[in-house]
Amino acid sequence: MAGTAVRGRLTWQVATVTAVTAETDSVRTIALDLPDWPGHRAGQHLDVRLTAEDGYNAERSYSIASADGEPVAITVERLDDGEVSPYLTRELRPGDQMEVRGPIGNWFTWGTHDGGPLLLIAGGSGVVPLRAILRHRERSGSSVPARLLYSSRTLADVIYRAELDQYGGSAEVRYTLTRSQPPGWGGFAGRVDDAMLARIAWPASQRPLAFICGPTPFVEAVAELLVARHYPVSRVKTERFGGA
């Protein structure tokens, strides 16, 4: 593994919200103005710190939704029993401030030198860092072949759908809907399984690089399927979320 240069301390800086965009009923993309941002790589995350009037702090980590060189944005899914995500998705508006530090994490990242072919597999809001990877690939003019398999409950739960559908032939984007499918649905239905991967996963002989992000059971299942398809463990990068 390549050691990464140790940077100085990651300091908190004030971020100002520039835009809040509804992606689905429960998901918002929050664009931030961060004057001192050092830049980030696709797939990294950041820490957010909110401060209440009484001085109470809450901190959370979120994947960065934007590509290298783009203004920082995060995409947040509302968890109804949460303390931070309901605020970020319901209350927050342009001009509001919060503190941010980052970027964090040098493992679940992709740059053009990392090559491919790329197999990106997302469950729910796990699509966020994979969207950053696809955007970076597109913006950098990379010719690395890329496929995204994106599992959502219903079509209405698909985040970034308009953007993902624009890739056309340059990156292959396929959806699977686990709970219900609209009439005439031409995508996959049900949970990601080996039959789906047989159609979308690059053969192991092509030395693909896989990124899987989603809830823990989803990531566990998909990673096992890829290992069974002879993907080397070192070429299967995972990021899981769970809990609050």
Added chain:
Amino acid sequence: MTSPVSRGFHRLRRPTGAEAGKLPPGQHVTTDFPVLSAGPTPHTPLQEWTFSIRQGGQTLRSWTWPEFQGMPAETVTADIHCVTRWSKLGTVWRGVPVAALLDQVEHDAQYALAFSDGGYTTNLPVKDVSGGQAWLAFDYDGQPLAPEHGGPARLLVPHLYFWKSAKWVRGLELLGHDQPGFWENYGYHNYGDPWREQRYAGD
């Protein structure tokens, strides 16, 4: 720097009496048991499992699963703190004290690099895995440790952020010098004390 107030943000939950004083800065309580791993979950058959203490390319001592299960185990109740900001209070484990394993080898090393199936490593000072602070845990909440949580056996070093509690651990490499492990090479803190909020390099 004074933190700006995030307009309209309020605390929703106050820590309960049982939680007060148990949460390091920046952490919040979860009742789930989230998983953080860099890659696929390994599945090593118990017949092939060993735990080894190595130094300088030599294996000083190695235990098979039955030998390991024959060591005196302790029940440990501990609060665990993940660098991703969840803490889980009062978790109950069974494990063999790492000190009991280290006692069976002669060494004067000050550092250890834990190594795991799947290639994961993490570094710890030997003093942090000695004397009632670290266990080789094989049982969680009365059940054999599930693979996604590090089974068949993982380190349990609850006074440090939980990435130091290496899952699927297969041994310790004893070293005369400190050598960063996996997450430590990817920007995380070398030591990882949650009470000093040592999350990232430089904290």
